[in-house]
Amino acid sequence: MPAHPDRLSAIRIVLVATSHPGNIGAAARAMWTMGLRQLVLVTPERYPHAEATALATGAAAVLANARIATTLDDALAGCALAVGLSARPRAFAGRVLSMREAAQEMVGCASERDVALVLGTEMSGLSNAELAQCHIVATIPANPEYPSLNLAAAVQVAAYELRLAAGEDRVWAAPQFRQATHDEIEALYAHASRTLTALRFLNPAQPKRLLPRLRRLFGRAKLEREEVNILRGILARVDQFVDRDRNR
16 A cells, blocks of 8 residues: 555544544544544444534534444454553553554554554443454553543544654744844943943942843843844933933
């Protein structure tokens, strides 16, 4: 089979016997925010449903392309790897990984073949028989006193881990403004020295450590050119008041 250039597109989210249509819609939205597209529903109790559509806000395409399967075997057909998500310890679970570890394996396998993440019904999760059809059991590290997550919330956490594992960790960046030059910082330093002297806050004959500390402060702040202009504008305004008082 051809390699998948976008490994996230090769990952199926399989929901087994979902009872609440709202969870299907919320799961679709959780998937789409992380770039997952394949949703497979195994014998959903109520679907299609208006509530699923309403809670899929912005992810209508995921629902529109969702596939209905009559059995878990059908849902997993063609998959090279199936991972079952479960918070409940099982005696015969086989290989158990954290969702973060499982995501790494899923993404690695998804470069060549489809893989699936399987989640069970809201009330009891996957049955032992369903989990036995999965190669790996994944679990989300949570509060041991209450590890149960809402179905859509579990999909969101898992989808986030899959996105990170696929290397999609880029975030938006704030605009970068021009840093002040050495000359501009020195001019600010000299201006501050003059103004503080005029205010009699600085005694040039006994400066103590004020000026070195100001220099350290300006250097640590990594001032931008506009910030230097603002500070010099404030100092200039102070200079005006000092001169006015002198001329009275």
